[in-house]
Amino acid sequence: MEESKKVLESFIPVAKSTAKMFGPNCEVVIHDLTNPRCSVMFTVNNHVTGREIGQSFDHLVKTVLRSEDFKDDYLAGYTFVTEDKRTIRSSTSLIRDSKQNVIGAFCINFDVEALNQMQQFMSTFLSTQVEVQKNETKSDDEIENVEGIVDQLIQQIIQNSVHPVMKRHEKIELIRFMDEKGIFLLKGSVEKVASLLGISKVTVYSYLDEIKNKSSEGRIK
Incomplete structure (x- = not known):
């Protein structure tokens, strides 16, 4: 457990620098999955989703692990909607210990509501074509x-x-x-x-x- 704690704490500077680089709309959360029922061990800019230390994970199994795009221990660019109807774009990467056991998750949550509003405004001037790509089946x-x-x-x-x-x-x-x-x-x-x-x-x-x-x-x- 001590090794796991040290490994997870080593990601705190990365969390702080990520949040600092992308600004107040970027929340970073580190989960300790050796304690799943109280997994949130560190947050930056937690006003984005309201995540609090001691809470549990929400999207790890339902959205991340079950996604066809989850590969190489990460899923990037998935979205969810908060209770106050804001769209959050997220990425989750798993953290493993020296024995390759999953001990944590590093999550980035970005409030894209302002960007969505800008996109809606620009769509009145620009036509866009969205190409739908078929997801690959998991191996x-x-x-x-x-x-x-x-x-x-x-x-x-x-x-x-x-x-x-x-x-x-x-x-x-x-x-x-x-x-x-x-x-x-x-x-x-x-x-x-x-x-x-x-x-x-x-x-x-x-x-x-x-x-x-x-x-x-x-x-x-």
Whole structure:
């Protein structure tokens, strides 16, 4: 753990210089993925998305790892929309330790709302043609890499949370967290979680159904 901390802290100067170069609309976040439930360990210009130290990752599994363009441990140029409807353009690069285990993520979030407004203004004067390119299919090695990264996340999440007298509601809360983060979107993840928690995959599915039902009831209210 000490080695991981030192490796991640070595990226802090890079985070500061990146934010300084691109200005206040550029947020940089470093995640410690050895502590997935509280992964944010450093931020610069966190007013861009409101990321706070101690929060967890949001887009790592759902957007980054599942993207067909995720290769060589990074995804650049993906976008998401904030709660106040601003478009953020992002890049995420994974950080590995000396044993090639994924221990962190280096994320750059740029508020492009002003640029979008400028583009809309320019589009009234300039005609543009967008060429749609077909995404390449992931190779077997790339799929195996993503599965390995998610396996590490699952193991780290459970390792940091499980204890000998873990109660049912604690297991449900743990599964709810993993569901929110997109862990169960990947094939085989239910079986892996079930095995590490010492429960059946049927139980995991029943917990997921319970979580879904409670969420639906909350929306109805």
